[in-house]
Amino acid sequence: MDGTLFQTDNILELALDDAFEKLRSMKYWTGETPIAAYREIMGAPLPKVWETLLPEHSMEVREQTDAYFLERLIENIKLGKGALYPNVKETFEYLTSNDYSIYIASNGLTAYLQAIVDYYHLDHWVTETFSIQQIDSLNKSDLVKTIKENYNIQKGVVVGDRLSDINAAKDNGFLAIGCNFDFAQVDELVHADVVINELLELKTVLSR
Incomplete structure (x- = not known):
């Protein structure tokens, strides 16, 4: 998130x-x-x-x-003081219309995540939002594993800006797509399979 x-x-x-x-x-x-x-x-x-x-x-x-x-x-x-990144909803619309399922796996707390989902109506596209609060280990890899097992996902992609996201992808046998956004760090992004600078680039990456 x-x-x-x-x-x-x-x-x-x-x-x-x-x-x-x-x-x-x-x-x-x-x-x-x-x-x-x-x-x-x-x-x-x-x-x-x-x-x-x-x-x-x-x-x-x-x-x-x-x-x-x-x-x-x-x-x-x-109060509407936050904002989504550009083209989040457009990217979600593309993904769901092409039979991708979307899950949010975040280190944010449940109430915080739900406030964002509710305000921006993300549940129109997102199947389920998962918080690190649900995992005793507080480990993003374990959180993604829970999603993988709950939904019996055989092939998947983890899209995120930090090393914990990249590791969560690799630990679960998924493709790791690093987002070169505000909080990203170059020394972490080098471990990703692919790096994007804007969410709509997912269309090109996934079409490959």
Whole structure:
């Protein structure tokens, strides 16, 4: 979802600023909001995000921050402050009209993912959305394996912007398509089977 279908940048800084402003008001944080540090780990499960951004803070503070951050993200989505990447719906329409099934496998939390799906009516094309919350290991490869087994998928493609997506494809015997979008990193994309710069390129890649 993030960095592949949804332009998280549009709401990320707003929600992160809100979360760290609350920490500052509670005397748990001084200084600027660590936007740059978050960008480096974008796509990681949120528990790992807070371990990184708040290494000296208690689990209770991390959990409170996580809950408030999620609340602010969802509110911003509902207010229409987010955006899909260009041609998401057009690409989905092409895929479903050519008998592809679409599943979302994300490190985002269930409520957050559902807010995006609902606001943009993605369930018109997407068969099911899966959250890392459903997997005890918090491992994207295990999440994709769950989808593969639940739907008895023999051939598939994983499209994503981070190494966890590429590894999830390869660990499950699927084609790995890397998205050279906002949060992508060159040293990770080199492991993909194919790299695209825009979602509509999937039409050409898959037709091969």
